[in-house]
Amino acid sequence: xxxxxxxxxLLSVALxxxxxxxxxxxxxxxxxxxxxxxxxxxxxxxxxDEFNKQNPDIEVKVTIVPGSETDVSKLLxxxxxxxxxxxxxxxxxxxxxxxxxxxxxxxxxxxxxKEISDLKKQYIGFAWDEASWDGKVxxxxxxxxxxxxxxxxxxxxxxxxxxxxxxxxxxDVYAEKLTKKDPSGRFLRIGFIPWFNQGWHxxxxxxxxxxxxxxxxxxxxxxxxxxxxxxxxxxxxxxKFGMAAIQSFSSAFGAEAQDPFIMGMISMKVDGDWxxxxxxxFAPNLKWGVHYGATYIPRPAELAKKPITWAGGWSLxxxxxxxxxxxxxxxxxxACGPVxxxxxxxxxxxxxxxxxxxxxxxxxxxxxHAFFVDLVRxxxxxxxxxxxxLLWDELTAARDAVINGQKTPLKACQDxxxxxxxxxxxxxx
Amino acid sequence: MKAxxxxxxxxxxxxxxxxxxxxxLAFTAYPIFxxxxxxxxxxxxxxxxxxxGSGNYYNLFRDDLFWTSLYNTLYYVCLAVPIGFVIGLGLAxxxxxxxxxxxxxxxxxxxxxxxxxxxxxxxxxWMLNPYFxxxxxxxxxxxxxxxxxxxxxxxWAKPAFVMLAQWGAGGSAVIFLSAIKxxxxxxxxxxxxxGAGWWTKFSKIIIPMISPVILYHIITALxxxxxxxTTAYIATNGGPANSTLxxxxxxxxxxxxxxxxxxxxxxxxILFVLVLIITLIIFKTSARWVFYRGG
Numbered sequence: 001x002x003x004x005x006x007x008x009x010l011l012s013v014a015l016x017x018x019x020x021x022x023x024x025x026x027x028x029x030x031x032x033x034x035x036x037x038x039x040x041x042x043x044x045x046x047x048x049d050e051f052n053k054q055n056p057d058i059e060v061k062v063t064i065v066p067g068s069e070t071d072v073s074k075l076l077x078x079x080x081x082x083x084x085x086x087x088x089x090x091x092x093x094x095x096x097x098x099x100x101x102x103x104x105x106x107x108x109x110x111x112x113x114k115e116i117s118d119l120k121k122q123y124i125g126f127a128w129d130e131a132s133w134d135g136k137v138x139x140x141x142x143x144x145x146x147x148x149x150x151x152x153x154x155x156x157x158x159x160x161x162x163x164x165x166x167x168x169x170x171x172d173v174y175a176e177k178l179t180k181k182d183p184s185g186r187f188l189r190i191g192f193i194p195w196f197n198q199g200w201h202x203x204x205x206x207x208x209x210x211x212x213x214x215x216x217x218x219x220x221x222x223x224x225x226x227x228x229x230x231x232x233x234x235x236x237x238x239x240k241f242g243m244a245a246i247q248s249f250s251s252a253f254g255a256e257a258q259d260p261f262i263m264g265m266i267s268m269k270v271d272g273d274w275x276x277x278x279x280x281x282f283a284p285n286l287k288w289g290v291h292y293g294a295t296y297i298p299r300p301a302e303l304a305k306k307p308i309t310w311a312g313g314w315s316l317x318x319x320x321x322x323x324x325x326x327x328x329x330x331x332x333x334x335a336c337g338p339v340x341x342x343x344x345x346x347x348x349x350x351x352x353x354x355x356x357x358x359x360x361x362x363x364x365x366x367x368x369h370a371f372f373v374d375l376v377r378x379x380x381x382x383x384x385x386x387x388x389x390l391l392w393d394e395l396t397a398a399r400d401a402v403i404n405g406q407k408t409p410l411k412a413c414q415d416x417x418x419x420x421x422x423x424x425x426x427x428x429x
Numbered sequence: 430m431k432a433x434x435x436x437x438x439x440x441x442x443x444x445x446x447x448x449x450x451x452x453x454l455a456f457t458a459y460p461i462f463x464x465x466x467x468x469x470x471x472x473x474x475x476x477x478x479x480x481x482g483s484g485n486y487y488n489l490f491r492d493d494l495f496w497t498s499l500y501n502t503l504y505y506v507c508l509a510v511p512i513g514f515v516i517g518l519g520l521a522x523x524x525x526x527x528x529x530x531x532x533x534x535x536x537x538x539x540x541x542x543x544x545x546x547x548x549x550x551x552x553x554x555w556m557l558n559p560y561f562x563x564x565x566x567x568x569x570x571x572x573x574x575x576x577x578x579x580x581x582x583x584x585w586a587k588p589a590f591v592m593l594a595q596w597g598a599g600g601s602a603v604i605f606l607s608a609i610k611x612x613x614x615x616x617x618x619x620x621x622x623x624g625a626g627w628w629t630k631f632s633k634i635i636i637p638m639i640s641p642v643i644l645y646h647i648i649t650a651l652x653x654x655x656x657x658x659t660t661a662y663i664a665t666n667g668g669p670a671n672s673t674l675x676x677x678x679x680x681x682x683x684x685x686x687x688x689x690x691x692x693x694x695x696x697x698x699i700l701f702v703l704v705l706i707i708t709l710i711i712f713k714t715s716a717r718w719v720f721y722r723g724g
Contacts, residue, residue, distance in 0.1 A: 070686045071685055071686055072685070073684075073685035076474045076475060076685065077474075079475045080474060080475045097688065100473075100688075101473040101474070101475070101688040102473060102475055102476045103473075103475065184575075186575070244577065244578055244582055247559075247578045247581040247582055247669065248559030248560065248577065248578030248579075248581055248582065249559070249560065250581070251558075251559060251578060251580065251581035252558050252559050252560030252561060253560075320475065387687075389686050389687060390686075390687045393682070393686070396668075397670065397671050400583075400668060400669050400670035400671070401670050401671075404583050404669065404670045406583075406670055415493075419493075419494075423687075
């Protein structure tokens, strides 16, 4: 009898307590991302910790999940299973595709149009464009990146060049002069391989003055003669050096310490700002301004006066079915805001998408990093289309087919349009 | 009385098997039939599928990459399955020798088979590295020929995967070995007395006696071959120039990268029907070459 009374009173205390914690307790926000690399991961955690400190009523919990720029299978299955996270790190150029696929919650549903337009003002234009689709904004821009021509200054000097190449024509001359072979014909060093590292189809298409998409007619423009020409030019390297020889040479190396640029096996390459931290880590004896440098991506002579590059980057979005969308929105505003972006840019060498931060001396850092920060203003962005991932893969396949001599540049570009345009039309309807 | 206990036995049996039955229905049978439905719809993976009839199938047959991926996969299966059979059987014959340390060899041959495909892919990326890889080093020092780019060369990438697949030959070798061990000694001995050489014994006794196991091997190897994914996903991700874009890899891209779950489901069903037809043909012809003891 007595014990029963104790039990009842204990139960009622427990009931009251649990009711209290749900009123005063914390809201948990689950945050999934796939940046498993040590530097980026630690920096993202620092942003989360800072947010948790400033917001005692919300607790953001990070989980590293498998995935990549275009692969979000883990997220898809979680949404389908009703266990979606509250925040997901999305490659920004796929945001439109995720929006159309119904993976993301439009941010307009979570706040006023006044706040949306205030948010818009703080970001660089292209980053906001990539985050928007169909008149709504789906993610907030996080970081960005830019690409440039890296060159080994020691190689250039040894070959008698005083400055890095500025035009495509100069680049071709440099590339040949810097290339070395052993008596059996095996490459000891290659001056330049256009498609190596960040020398993507987009890189050269834009460098040659092409445009991949016409937003007015809503048509892809891959057969733009300037893009076709950029493929032709890449093919000339395959012909000049021998495709099999280049491929086996370039695939022999890897990343990080096995990077052929670090090993001195390749003299020039197009690559991004993030390479700088790797150079420091894996080749501490290579010094900026002594052994290597970076300059604008060479363009055909008639365009060379105007620098060009392109920018990508990530963003934070709220998946459909998120349980704590409101709290999640608070977090992504913080992480993608001045405080979060500053932590990330300073710690990881990635670039911010907040216009004001481009002038911040701490973000700009040393001279070589400031060079990449300043490139942002010349940056193009991949057309924010709901077929972004497909278009990328098709362009890559077209490039491969051209340099391997399986298709002519024009045919390859026509095939990309023929495959991707119908998919786009279907989604635009 | 007897009938009741028999019925009870069935009931208990079903109860014990229930976890498996539920799992099978929920996680295997349901997805299979759901994918059949999805293959007739436009579906991104979440939300509501939109019925489009045979649209996916119609588009697939006009999709170049579908045919490329099918060709790549058939090429791979046609080489990897027979070569795997010869190597597996050859290893089994070697492992059947009367040696004191044969146990050690059997372990060594089986060992690579237990490694996960991801690790194997990375090992082979290095072995086939055009400049620093062991294979090209061997070709260069012994035969003085410059080895190809393997995974980076569209002409050699598929053969490279065929080679990589032989890494797991130890698995089939062990199965063949147990079948060979099962061949009745008296048959072999009486053949020997009649003056049969090793080839006659091998082709006239061993092969027919282990033919049911050969049939099993060929069928499972075909299934595995058509489903090649992990190694290709890791070593080349379909490149160069789509030369290793295998069927399941393209299916995966459609499902999870291009948000075309319906299209991917249609691909899955085409593959299923194709493999089913091939399997049926093999079963039909097997009556002519498979010998069942006492059957």
